[in-house]
Amino acid sequence: MLDAGTNAQSMSIRIGGNFLSLREVQQIVFAEAPVQADKKAQQRVLESYQFLQDFAADKVIYGINTGFGPMAQYKIREADQVQLQYNLIRSHASGCGEVLPVIVTRAAML
Numbered sequence: 001m002l003d004a005g006t007n008a009q010s011m012s013i014r015i016g017g018n019f020l021s022l023r024e025v026q027q028i029v030f031a032e033a034p035v036q037a038d039k040k041a042q043q044r045v046l047e048s049y050q051f052l053q054d055f056a057a058d059k060v061i062y063g064i065n066t067g068f069g070p071m072a073q074y075k076i077r078e079a080d081q082v083q084l085q086y087n088l089i090r091s092h093a094s095g096c097g098e099v100l101p102v103i104v105t106r107a108a109m110l
Helices: 022-029 039-056 069-073 078-093 102-109
Strands: 013-015 035-037
Touching: 013 022, 022 102, 035 039
Parallel strands: 013 035
Antiparallel strands: none
């Protein structure tokens, strides 16, 4: 947590473990305080990823190991599945217009 007398630039604010205070949100969005994912949150992400890997190993799951839309009938090779996800993010990010201001981007990501 960030206390009232702490310089936001010198200390990371942990996210993903507890609710953030309004002051912490303000420090992250407007003062660009660095953030660090809570260790428990990181562990939950890893556990979820491992579950999905194990669960999808012998199944066809739309958008995880298949293409999208009309390409959903095609299974994606395991070696190409990470690239599939990057391509999805890139395709949704293209043609979005002007770049958002930093504070809007930080707020949205937070």
